Amino acid sequence: MKGAPVVLAEGEPWKPRWELVVPLACGVLGWELAVLGLLSGGDPPPARVVAALLVKDAALLLGGGVLAVAGVRAYRRRETRPLTSAHKAGLLSTAFLLVLLPVAVGRGLVQRQLATPEVLDFGAARSATPPALQDDSRFLCSVANADAGAEDAPADTWADTAWTALRDALLLQVPVFPLAWLLVHRRVRTALTSARGSAFTSLIWLGTLCLWRASARPAPEAPACPPGIPVRAYAVSAVAADLVLNAEGDHVPQGVRYVLDGAGAGSPGEPLHPLVLRANLGECLRLRFTNRLARESAALHFEGLGGTVGGPARPRAFVPGASLSPGQALTYVLALPREPEAQGAYLLHDPEEGGDREARGLFGALVLEPAGTRYRDATTGAPHASGEGWEALIEPPGAPAFREWVLIAHAMGPPEVADVRSARGEPLPELDEMAGPFRAGAFGLNYHSHPQFERDEAGPGPRTPPPLRSYRDESVTLRVVHAGNAEPHIPHVHGWREAADEPMGQPHLLMPGGSLSLTAPGQRHPAGDYLVHCHVPNHTTGGERLTWRVIERPASAP
Template sequence: MAAQPAPARLADSGINLTMAELAVYAAGLLSVAAGVMHLWAAPEHLSEWWGYGAFFLAAAAAQGLYGLALLRWPTRSLALLGVYANLALVALYAATRTSGVPFFGPHVGDAEAVGALDLAAVSAELGLILALIPLSGAHRSLASCLVPGAAQVLGAGLVLHLLRAGTHGSHDGLSEGWLLGAIPALPLSLLALLASAPLARSASSYLFGDDRGPSPRLLWALASAGTYAVAHAAAGAPASLVEAGRDAGVVLGVSSVVLFAVAALRGAPWEERRSFGLWHPRAFAGAAGLAAGLAVLAGPTIFGHDFSPSAEAQQAGGECNAGSANRSYDVAAVNVEIPFNRWGDLDPDGQVYVLQGDKEAVKNWHKPLAAEASQDSAENRRLRPRPLILRANVGECVEVQFTNELNDRQWGGRLTNPRASIQARGVSYNAQTSDGGAVGFNEDTSVPNTPGQNKITYYWRVPNEEGMHLFRSQTMSSGEEEDAGSNAHGLYGAIAVEPAGSAWTDPETGKPIYAGQGRVDRVTKDHGDPYVDADIHAPGAPSFRESAQLAQDYNEVQPGMVGHGFNYGTEPQRNREHHPLPDGLGEEVSLSSWGYGDPALIKLASGKATAESPWEPGKEDCGLQTRLEGKGSCYVSNVTHAYPNDPTKIRYAMAGVAETHVFHLHANQWLANPKDTAAFDASGNTRKDPGSATLDSQTFGPGESFTADLLYGAGSQPGTVGDSIFHCHLYPHFAEGFWSLLRVHDVREDGTTKTPDGTKVREVKPLPDRNAPAGPSAENPGFPRFVPASTAGAPRRPRAASRSPTPPTRRRRSTR
């Protein structure tokens, strides 16, 4: 049978042929035009992500071919397909410009800007839908869906708006938060109703033997509401499956109530429309049922805040905000190649928190110094990458201004366009504004790495007692034991809480640790080891050494290789076994600094080490000494420094996510309860009853922290001089590099002396309320120089190296 022309095929529809022809040609041309515009935009979206580009190419091809097919075969079924497909595209466009890009890709959740080209394309699609409706015969179905579709959109949108306003304090009015948010979802609502109506009618006839009455109407309401709820949750670009399920549940409940009320009043879409008076019992019952249903669904959340204390009232110490902040830190999350030791172990995908002003100095840790400081992005500052340690005194309010500056591609492309945040444990904060995550109906307080959108400010109230509390990002969490997400790559830090009124100085330079008044964006030192070590000076109390030791299991020390360590440093046995010493074997030799250098040793401003070409200790040729009048060193290691009996607090925290560990410090002890600080009398000599057990090992697990307040100070009561190792007592972890040293010096180290292998010893400023030890002499060159040994072999046993405890002097400082 020969194909009929388009007007002949439309004659049986009863539509004026001339109008039908115009509608067909208009629809065909509009479809082709929309396809051309999608094709024009495809390269731009392809550059963002291949999936976006593929979608635009597929849409362009489908719309172009559809327009040609419609001109050739203008059937009702083809016209109806066009109505459904273009309604879906319009609904997707509305979602991407309001709630954000749904489903997949690097820009999920990001709302796209409205442009001239996309407005033209969606206008063509709307015109196409209007032209296809009479051709498809769907005008009656669409008209019957307009009222319930609008009611569904407005009802569900209103409840979602009220729920969010009641839980995270949104101040958007009804016009901004409800109407402007709900109206773009109308195409999606109509599509859900059109798709579900024939299915619900067929199911009603099968199940109930009739498609009229309360049961078919209820089935239609549930089917339509379920379809819309799933589509709405997916198009809303939820941050998590939990959020998607929450939104879908709310929309399902509200839409079911709204649609059943509409069906009770007007009938199902396929039923003959019924009329009713406003005061008709059926209308009154429907309105009352609708109000009761919405009250049950939304009432507890909307009005619950009237019967519970506000988030601010629940915060310890009162409200913490910009007006009450005692301190402010400017923090960035950046990518840095993290070196772990001199043997070439390095994480090329490292992620760290850093003070803004230290960013370039940390990134450039390995770069040789420029001839002129002005020619270097860090002005020739070189800082070893370390976990960021912020500090506050007890009870203070801390402002943290955070910027996500991570690269677009992370971990070899496994993660793109990452969001980041800071969430602190152990401090109080307003969970609606400073949580660092996307929880419940709270706003997402993480930020993308998109410039202009990548900043947020958090406020924390620290506890009223000393300690250390970890923080980390809530956005790139752990995947499995050996894939610990951003934690494995270094994106963690801590806030140390110090005694009331205390000042904090750098133990190497004697200067305040942090530069600036009010807003802090860098440390004062120009090179070396930032953040982790400090001298703490509290009014009316002895000064003490503080060392923050952030432990991590399953660092990614090389791509595909994991290790254990402290403060981005690890010294696994495997590296030292590849370089055996000629005259010694065993643990005493493999852990010795004599033949191998200090643990987790790295060299600044000297390029990167490799397994084939490790850094050699003692080659002070990086240029930092010249800048610092001979006192600087190219090397930084995992060694904590003190003088005999210096009051010392080592604050441990487990930033890892895998296991519980037992940490053991040789030659020193502390109390199980760190609150038992009265271990000495006023003279500093006589031990009091501490009230808790004395330990030299303590167990702690992921997210936990504790303070080892060393009894009698560094070196314990005898004032033991030398290296005291601290390590995990699980030997496989020990062998994987989980150890560091506490080094107690018996002579004054002023930054000009060297270890036997030629490495400069960093300066150790005496605590201001203690007598400084004498300088090195011919009779006592000081540890480790008094040990008769060669750096090419195993050391000999040293002479006894201890002394009587040195009490603090009575003199007071006039300045901090």
């Protein structure tokens, strides 16, 4: 009868039919999700993370299946002898493997060629964690991600990259033979022929089921620190703040900032500073982050440090590493490195939404100190257990103590974006110098910006005490961090002795997200005032400058 399915008996001549492609691809996708669940400890990423990768995988697998079936059909045109189900499955799975191998290797080599190598220049973005598995996509999609499942650093040579791709292609091949055997079995083959028109619908249903399963899992519990290592805990929130930049009352009315929960708002008129946290090498950092903004989303990213994430309080519309809606919270757990080379400052920031909130003040820093370091208040010398604050006295074990400053260089964007206003509420003027137009007050250090035109109007001499003050006989470490936009900064201490062994006196290129540490031993320079500024003319004119005063230590000073 016309339209009736064609049923082939076992042992008759056989050519694979095209409807085998869809269930074969679906079966391999299901295998990938099973491997993903196994590698992620039963807590796979949510649907948003895997959806695009599943679509990419489906396209590759469907294309590979079509080529495999076409190859078998071409081969069977010359071979008419009957085959058993096992022979058919072996033929189909071998053709699929022959297609998958060059696709995987080619994808891996292209991925390697297009990858941007990490350059660890002085002042570039720091990374204290090895390039291990930190992205959920690396578990999924062995063809689209040639390094899937790798626990070591990415391959350094073309041969290593090709071998990694071959290994992952073989992992994908595991379910192909049993799937092919089922699909070419007489009864299954009959059902597939009958359901030929529903093949695409079955793929849609399988994808919907997989995505529903990934979305339906409960929010994960906050991860735990590894046993046996010291734990340091912080609770941080994103809050709205009118950021006052200087004594003239210039301010950012729509500012946002990170604050330490329970720290209070500070004394009236006291200058605001970005959040700076400290921890010691080898500790486990447990940080709970809450978005306390009324209407905006907010995020907190650690630049150069990897960890695990648990939460949020309300899991809907949340992807780890992305922005939190107002009222949401999550917990980061970071097992900090032990290597001394990891010492230094790391940027905390919100790069989401094109960096808009970061430009308005949502940034801070985490400083890693030597293992066993103790902190003291920079003014009183009293023990300071939490280590919070842009200025502190640092006492590393077995080494001389030093005064530490953390300065975060920031920019608020081009003049049409930077919303910097005077005390009367008027936008500060737009200026234009050799490097192009900019908004006065749009460049600063630690929420401090004093544009040149206001300094000229005020006359000589500072109107407020210099924010940076130290004693001549103490060592000072200046840690400068880049936040706010993509322009590089060139930090420099003007007036310091310019010599090869004096890092304070040399300009240094500071790239976005990067940091640098400059140390000045005590008694290396006379008492007096020095200018800490950016060598980019627009940045200094726009307000990126502070005064550092070196004084003799009084007899009663700590």
